[in-house]
Amino acid sequence: MPDHEGESGLTRGELARETGCNIETIRYYEKIGLLPDPPRTAAGYRIYSASHLGRLRFILRARELGFPMEDIRGLLGLDDGAAPNCAEVKARTERHLADVRAKIADLRRVETVLAETAAKCSGHHVPDCPILDALGPKDG
Amino acid sequence: MPDHEGESGLTRGELARETGCNIETIRYYEKIGLLPDPPRTAAGYRIYSASHLGRLRFILRARELGFPMEDIRGLLGLDDGAAPNCAEVKARTERHLADVRAKIADLRRVETVLAETAAKCSGHHVPDCPILDALGPKDG
DNA sequence: CCTTGTGCCTGTAGTTGCTACAGACCCTAC
DNA sequence: GTAGGGTCTGTAGCAACTACAGGCACAAGG
Incomplete structure (x- = not known):
């Protein structure tokens, strides 16, 4: 491991963990500019500070909340620089x-269709499956 | 346009429309095997029949319902051949x-967090934005 | 001192489900 | 015969990662 110089400072692996x-x-x-290029050791190892850690956590949290990349960029002030x-x-x-609400509404419609369709199917008879029928004829 | 031989038969563009x-x-x-290779005219133009049309509609409908590709394959009987x-x-x-239900539940959690967070923010003051705070410190 | 075993470095290729060319044919219509 | 569409092929691009391969760096053990 690279020298820690007595201070905290994370390697990439540590930051990942x-x-x-x-x-x-x-x-x-880093490549796409969401994380700033960290300083390096003499050997070229990246050294991350608490600030990088916070920023990465921020990005990951925003991602968990489903923010699109473009928005994350904006929230970080990377659009206009300010x-x-x-x-x-x-x-x-x-x-x-x-x-998100639109997506929920979409999924609810899908849920309804799937639930209704599945309910119609006994799971027994092979031909004329109501699920396949609901999707439409595969052939002819 | 290729000769229609008096019968119906769609070109790729017609099928698309x-x-x-x-x-x-x-x-x-066609390349990934969801649609069978259609016959061709002498010049190599694809000619689609009603069966192709039905099958494509089936695929598109399944896709709208969010079925993963793997499932669509299965529903078409392309997994085991039978x-x-x-x-x-x-x-x-x-x-x-x-x-789908799990995804809805996820999104609902996200919705709650976003709604609560947005509600806390007046939109006026520049520092200490509660939205950014909720996401965590960007730096230091 | 040397080896072994990590960990990190780089660039590049793969993933999924399409979408978009470029350059060459073909076919119809004027 | 030529202009205009449409179609053909193969290939490259997209997002947002993920996963190598081949090569250093570094700490520990013998």
């Missing part, structure tokens, strides 16, 4: 919330 | 239904 993030994903986020202002953050959150 | 499916997607489905039996179809549908 700490956050539960895949180790390669960290490099990927720190994101509150109104912008709120707007983004509400747009995303609307998307 | 008929189903609303992207024209390239049709070729893709026509899918009813019990199998039902099992697949119910597994998928469970997935």
Whole structure:
């Protein structure tokens, strides 16, 4: 392991373990500019500070909440360079919330169709399966 | 246009228009084996029959319902070669239904968090945005 | 000092489900 | 005969990762 210089400072592997993030994903986020390039040891090993840790956690939490990458960028203030202002953050959150609600509504419709269809099927008879019928004729 | 031989028979473009499916997607489905290779005219143009039309519609409908590709394959009887039996179809549908319900539950949790967070934010003050706070410190 | 075993470095290729070209034919219509 | 569509092929691109391969770096054991 690279020299820790007596101070804290995480290697990529440690950061990955700490956050539960895949180790390669960290490099990927660096490449696409979500994470700033960390300083390196003489040998070229990345050294992450608490600030990187916080930022990565932020990204992962936003991801868990389903924010699209573009929004995460915006929330981090990477769109315009300036720190994101509150109104912008709120707007983004509400747009995303609307998307989530739309997705829920979609899935509920799907749920209904699937449940109804599955209920019609006894699971016994082979031909004329009501599920397949509901989906439409496969042939002819 | 290729000769229609007096009979019905769709070109790829016609099939695309008929189903609303992207024209390239049709070729893709053929490539991955979801659609059987259609016969061709002397010049090599694909000619689709009503059977292809039905099958593509089936695929698209299953896709709309969010069935994973693997399931669609199964529903078409492409896994084992045999026509899918009813019990199998039902099992697949119910597994998928469970997935959909899990996804809905996930999204509902997300919805709650987003709604609560957005509600806390007035949209006015710039520092200490409660949305960003909820996501965690970006730095330091 | 040397070896062994990690861990990290780089670049690149693979994944899924499409979508979008480029360049070449074909076919119809004027 | 030529302009305009449509179609053919193979290949490259997308998001958002994930997974190598081949090569250093580093700590510990003998």
